[in-house]
Amino acid sequence: IQMTQSPSSLSTSVGDTVTITCRASQYINIFLNWYQQKPGKAPKLLMYETSNLESGVPARFNGSGSGTDFTLTISSLQPEDCATYYCQQSYSTPSTFGQGTKLEIK
Amino acid sequence: EVQLVQSGVEVKKPGESLRISCKGSGYAFTDQWITWVRQMPGKGLEWMGRIDPTDSYTNYSPSFQGHVTISVDKTINTAYLQWSSLKASDTATYYCARLKTVAGPFDFWGQGTLVAVSS
Numbered sequence: 001i002q003m004t005q006s007p008s009s010l011s012t013s014v015g016d017t018v019t020i021t022c023r024a025s026q027y028i029n030i031f032l033n034w035y036q037q038k039p040g041k042a043p044k045l046l047m048y049e050t051s052n053l054e055s056g057v058p059a060r061f062n063g064s065g066s067g068t069d070f071t072l073t074i075s076s077l078q079p080e081d082c083a084t085y086y087c088q089q090s091y092s093t094p095s096t097f098g099q100g101t102k103l104e105i106k
Numbered sequence: 107e108v109q110l111v112q113s114g115v116e117v118k119k120p121g122e123s124l125r126i127s128c129k130g131s132g133y134a135f136t137d138q139w140i141t142w143v144r145q146m147p148g149k150g151l152e153w154m155g156r157i158d159p160t161d162s163y164t165n166y167s168p169s170f171q172g173h174v175t176i177s178v179d180k181t182i183n184t185a186y187l188q189w190s191s192l193k194a195s196d197t198a199t200y201y202c203a204r205l206k207t208v209a210g211p212f213d214f215w216g217q218g219t220l221v222a223v224s225s
Contacts, residue, residue, distance in 0.1 A: 088153075090209055095167075100151075
């Protein structure tokens with residue numbers, strides 16, 4: 001299953017709201033997860049099964065979608081949100097990731 | 107506190123063998139599967155395979171099947187990723203992670219092991 005994220009990168013400002021889109025090449029039900037990766041660090045789980053916030057993740061992060069189309073919305077952007085975001089399908093093996101969305105905060 | 111601690115940086119030559127490790131602590135190691143993820147320099151994340159620490163049952167991505175071996179020693183809460191003959195294209199950072207559920211997300215990650223392969 002191929003995962004396609006858009007945009008590949010975006011530049012935004014503190015306080016803004018951004019939406020990242022992830023599209024699966026075939027049906028994956030709700031088995032879509034989101035990760036945040038900062039430079040030189042391991043990825044961190046943000047959201048699982050589309051809309052479940054991982055423990056400790058701020059409520060500014062919100063996930064939605066089902067089937068093949070999914071979104072991650074980050075509201076009230078903070079400087080620490082500067083990172084690359086990846087979607088991942090865990091519906092079937094091999095699990096696959098999107099190519100990543102690099103978020104820059106001006 | 108759940109932790110996955112990986113072994114350190116490796117610098118190897120093409121054709122050499124290598125085994126890197128991932129030691130789990132802070133949870134019942136056999137309760138959850140371990141997976142390995144590759145990240146080549148400046149690139150995205152690629153799922154390599156997963157292992158059930160209870161019985162060492164493994165699944166591999168077709169992209170990595172036959173080139174790496176995933177194993178586990180549950181007596182010391184440690185998972186391994188092994189190559190018998192490295193290539194320059196194996197240069198990457200390798201992460202282990204714990205699966206939240208068998209078919210679920212990766213909820214805890216190791217710090218990564220950089221493997222550099224060069225003649």
